[in-house]
Amino acid sequence: MSAPGMSASGDIARRIAQGRGDAPADLVLRGGATLDLVTGEMIAGDVAICRETIVGVGEDYESDRVIDVQGAVLVPGFIDAHLHIESSLVTPFEFDRCVAPRGVTTAICDPHEIANVLGLEGLRYFLDASARTVMDIRVMLSSCVPSTTMETSGAELGAEALAALMDHPRALGLAEFMNYPGVIHRDPGCLEKLEAFRGRHIDGHAPLLSGRDLNAYIAAGVRTEHEATTAAEAREKLRKGMRVLIREGSVSKDLHALAEVLDERTAPYLCLCTDDRNPLDIGEEGHLDHMIRTLIALGRSPLAAYRAASLSAAEAFGLKDRGLIAPGRRADIAVLDTLEDCRARLVMCGGRVADDAAFAARETIPPVGRASVKARPVAAEDFRWPGASPAPVIGVIPGKIITEHLTETVAVTDGDRRPDPEAGLARIAVIERHGRNGGMACGLVRGFDLRGGAIGSTLCHDHHNIAVVGADYADMALAANRLGEIEGGFVVVAGGVVLAELPLPMAGLMSLASFEEVRETLIDLRAAARSLGVTLAEPFLQLAFLALPVIPHLKITDRGLVDVDRFALIDG
Numbered sequence: 001m002s003a004p005g006m007s008a009s010g011d012i013a014r015r016i017a018q019g020r021g022d023a024p025a026d027l028v029l030r031g032g033a034t035l036d037l038v039t040g041e042m043i044a045g046d047v048a049i050c051r052e053t054i055v056g057v058g059e060d061y062e063s064d065r066v067i068d069v070q071g072a073v074l075v076p077g078f079i080d081a082h083l084h085i086e087s088s089l090v091t092p093f094e095f096d097r098c099v100a101p102r103g104v105t106t107a108i109c110d111p112h113e114i115a116n117v118l119g120l121e122g123l124r125y126f127l128d129a130s131a132r133t134v135m136d137i138r139v140m141l142s143s144c145v146p147s148t149t150m151e152t153s154g155a156e157l158g159a160e161a162l163a164a165l166m167d168h169p170r171a172l173g174l175a176e177f178m179n180y181p182g183v184i185h186r187d188p189g190c191l192e193k194l195e196a197f198r199g200r201h202i203d204g205h206a207p208l209l210s211g212r213d214l215n216a217y218i219a220a221g222v223r224t225e226h227e228a229t230t231a232a233e234a235r236e237k238l239r240k241g242m243r244v245l246i247r248e249g250s251v252s253k254d255l256h257a258l259a260e261v262l263d264e265r266t267a268p269y270l271c272l273c274t275d276d277r278n279p280l281d282i283g284e285e286g287h288l289d290h291m292i293r294t295l296i297a298l299g300r301s302p303l304a305a306y307r308a309a310s311l312s313a314a315e316a317f318g319l320k321d322r323g324l325i326a327p328g329r330r331a332d333i334a335v336l337d338t339l340e341d342c343r344a345r346l347v348m349c350g351g352r353v354a355d356d357a358a359f360a361a362r363e364t365i366p367p368v369g370r371a372s373v374k375a376r377p378v379a380a381e382d383f384r385w386p387g388a389s390p391a392p393v394i395g396v397i398p399g400k401i402i403t404e405h406l407t408e409t410v411a412v413t414d415g416d417r418r419p420d421p422e423a424g425l426a427r428i429a430v431i432e433r434h435g436r437n438g439g440m441a442c443g444l445v446r447g448f449d450l451r452g453g454a455i456g457s458t459l460c461h462d463h464h465n466i467a468v469v470g471a472d473y474a475d476m477a478l479a480a481n482r483l484g485e486i487e488g489g490f491v492v493v494a495g496g497v498v499l500a501e502l503p504l505p506m507a508g509l510m511s512l513a514s515f516e517e518v519r520e521t522l523i524d525l526r527a528a529a530r531s532l533g534v535t536l537a538e539p540f541l542q543l544a545f546l547a548l549p550v551i552p553h554l555k556i557t558d559r560g561l562v563d564v565d566r567f568a569l570i571d572g
């Protein structure tokens with residue numbers, strides 16, 4: 001887009017003049033060496049920039065504005081190929097301020113979390129916000145709102161509503177098509193969306209899908225996938241032509257398992273993504289920079305790691321204007337001390353240094369989705385076991401969003417079976433909170449090691465109802481009702497007292513506070529959960545994913561227990 005007051009050809013003439021050295025460049029980065037992701041060479045020399053575009057590399061240039069990057073290594077800005085910015089628990093503007101300085105210059109987001117609460121209003125919020133951040137946020141249109149028919153979301157998005165946004169300048173295509181059973185069983189609603197986006201970019205989500213079912217899913221037009229949790233699963237999807245996104249989120253941590261798949265041969269077909277990563281993990285470990293550091297520490301080629309982090313994603317999503325430090329490309333540049341350490345001294349997004357002045361200059365937009373918790377008040381007796389006996393037990397796998405197969409059941413002798421903490425069991429409940437039907441489902445879960453109290457969350461993928469896990473019914477009721485009072489968020493309660501809480505007043509998903517404040521509160525929340533005996537590293541996100549019926553094997557929504565492998569509700 002040319003600068004105001006200048007015609008596009010004037011802008012191009014300006015680039016040519018500066019690229020030739022006929023006119024001084026707007027800006028020059030001097031003294032560093034550029035990693036060339038195509039040849040693998042390190043290219044010494046100036047990098048000349050004209051407004052938002054690189055116009056020269058590997059030569060000497062003049063400019064009135066020179067940034068000394070002596071001894072640094074320059075790499076193309078990183079592209080997060082798939083994430084839900086809502087999972088960062090802060091607004092896109094705070095996410096921008098938290099993550100751009102780490103080298104992430106493009107984020108390809110799927111706002112299905114907020115779309116499940118607010119519908120089109122949520123999508124439009126991200127489309128509007130994405131044009132106002134320092135980093136370049138692009139939006140994939142949320143394909144599965146709700147993710148299945150086995151949950152109650154706050155809104156539904158059909159093919160017509162999505163197709164109407166298809167050509168929005170900030171939209172890149174159709175977001176992760178999570179209802180993979182609906183695709184392979186040719187559900188009419190799924191086919192309608194696939195037809196509407198025929199030939200466009202369609203992201204995938206098909207955990208454990210393989211063989212002919214995977215063939216069919218890909219043949220439907222799906223191009224990428226990020227749910228692979230083993231190298232074998234990733235390799236099958238690569239073999240079949242998918243772009244595979246290696247993921248390291250706050251719960252879905254697949255980097256170590258998939259690292260062996262990345263080499264200089266496969267790098268063009270691999271991207272990096274975070275999916276769901278909160279400010280505490282970003283602060284403690286990092287973001288895509290953490291993924292690159294870890295891949296290199298695991299022995300993977302730096303060239304392969306940096307290529308997956310930028311050029312491969314640019315090519316996968318048709319972003320031809322970026323992914324290389326080369327003439328004509330967006331000036332998205334991370335200036336690093338070393339490739340191995342991947343710590344940015346300076347980050348440039350479209351020719352702008354991602355610094356406090358740039359973040360302060362943004363024209364932000366007001367939040368949406370206030371007072372989004374419309375759940376009915378609950379009482380202790382609501383958590384009694386209403387279901388049949390024996391009761392299926394959901395088995396949590398620490399650090400994974402996949403749960404155990406349905407292997408364990410326990411006899412429920414009365415309508416008020418209290419979970420036996422000594423047996424490692426806890427009660428779980430999901431309560432509809434969008435004011436749709438007031439539904440509630442209860443179950444048993446193993447893996448939280450709660451000795452007492454309860455933890456609750458309105459971040460509850462993907463329908464974002466209220467999820468509460470506890471060892472005491474009164475505390476579970478307090479947790480659920482407190483979430484309504486604070487407009488949603490995370491709570492830890494015990495003995496009738498709220499021990500810690502993080503309000504997420506934007507749709508019950510995002511805080512209006514700074515990412516630094518959210519980080520501090522998450523530390524308090526985790527400590528409070530640990531004081532109840534919880535051993536999981538990330539209990540709130542782990543709880544959030546127990547409600548997602550498109551991730552195997554046994555889950556619970558507001559409508560009941562879901563056998564994901566059979567893709568059906570279990571009669572309770």
Ligand SMILES: Nc1ncnc2[nH]cnc12
Pocket residue numbers: 084178205252275276401461462548
């Ligand atoms: N937020 C999310 N929604 C749906 N599927 C996911 N898999 C991992 N994160 C997810």
Ligand SMILES: [Mn+2]
Pocket residue numbers: 082083084110176275
């Ligand atoms: Mn996702």
